[in-house]
Amino acid sequence: MAHVVAGLRSDATYPGGPGVVIKRRERSACPIADPATKDDLWIPRVAYLGWLIITRDSRIQQHRAEIEAVKASNARMVALSGDEARGTWQQLEVLMKHWRGSEDLAGQSGPFVNPRCTGRSRPSTSLDPDAAVT
Numbered sequence: 001m002a003h004v005v006a007g008l009r010s011d012a013t014y015p016g017g018p019g020v021v022i023k024r025r026e027r028s029a030c031p032i033a034d035p036a037t038k039d040d041l042w043i044p045r046v047a048y049l050g051w052l053i054i055t056r057d058s059r060i061q062q063h064r065a066e067i068e069a070v071k072a073s074n075a076r077m078v079a080l081s082g083d084e085a086r087g088t089w090q091q092l093e094v095l096m097k098h099w100r101g102s103e104d105l106a107g108q109s110g111p112f113v114n115p116r117c118t119g120r121s122r123p124s125t126s127l128d129p130d131a132a133v134t
Contacts, residue, residue, distance in 0.1 A: 001092055005092075009022065010023065010026070010027045013027060015034065015042065016030060016032070016033060017029065031049070032046065039069050043066065043069035044069060044075075047073035052077075052102065053075055056079075056080045060081070074109070076111070077114065078098075078114045078116055079113055079114065079115050080095060081115040081117050082094075085116075094117060
């Protein structure tokens with residue numbers, strides 16, 4: 001999914017993504033060179049850059065290390081969730097359905113995780129950096 005979106009937009013990239021020119025706009029190579037980079041390393045890096053993270057991790061709320069990295073770095077994350085977001089086509093459907101709303105989230109302060117599925121979008125889960133993960 002990320003390859004498709006990054007092939008169309010100069011403001012989107014993915015781990016290992018090369019630098020390219022799209023519609024006369026240059027995009028540098030992704031600073032996360034290895035797609036296997038651990039969450040606790042790449043999440044703070046992209047949060048520092050001010051990027052909105054879009055992930056297809058449908059079980060994000062159960063991954064404590066990832067949630068801790070989001071909280072610690074004040075990251076802003078959209079998680080494509082639900083059974084309908086399993087394949088690339090279905091993920092693209094979910095992403096496109098919620099694209100404008102996700103762009104609006106880019107202007108909000110973190111940390112948060114906002115689940116998106118083909119049904120109605122749910123409110124963001126604000127992650128208080130001082131609260132314990134349960």
